Amino acid sequence: MTSARETQQELIGLGRHLRQAIPGVYAGYAQLHSAAMGDDGALPARIKELIALAIAVTRECDGCIASHARAAARRGATAQEVAETMGVAILMNGGPATVWGPRAYAAFEEFADGVSASS
Template sequence: MTYGKAVRDALRTPTRALRSAIPDVYGGYRELHDAALSPGALDAKTKELIALAIAVSKECDGCIAAHAHAAVLRGASPAEAAEAIGVTFLMNGGPATVYGARAYDAFQEFREQRGKEDVA
């Protein structure tokens, strides 16, 4: 199983249905998301790596997929992703080794996909 595109695809339809039911809540969340992840004292790549690490700690496959993809788009390297994930081992113990592996797999999947798009 992959933890990148497959997870995003599985969540797409139910997420759209819920977004239609509560558009104002999703709109508010989107504003928070954009404000929190915009460049400031920390660049957007670093913020996405932090979000990826938190997604591992929260054991959220959908969050892992979203932030692994965003980290790739922001130019994070596999070494940077791995180190960010590694910090979750310290803070979250054994479960982080499972969700960390999922996160790294998702990151690599999106990185490979991005490489193919750059060639095309």
């Protein structure tokens, strides 16, 4: 299995040319992302990242898993919070989440190690 960091780097490289071709779309997406994931609403950004991580598991999106696992780690999510979030994803998505949930948990652990090492 490719590491979450490798997946993220690969997708950044692949997306660069498309971003150059349709900059307005990517700018709009970035604005939507900031509005949806910001810390200024009723839900803390950490919780929003956990929700996004669960959705990424149900969508079977490795790039989404890498992105939101990293963001969850950076925003202070704990390993137990991620594990319980994966439990909800398994409940809502069944069998496929038993494959993608462990991948998301491993991605979180990969990024969480870097967060605690740099703190």
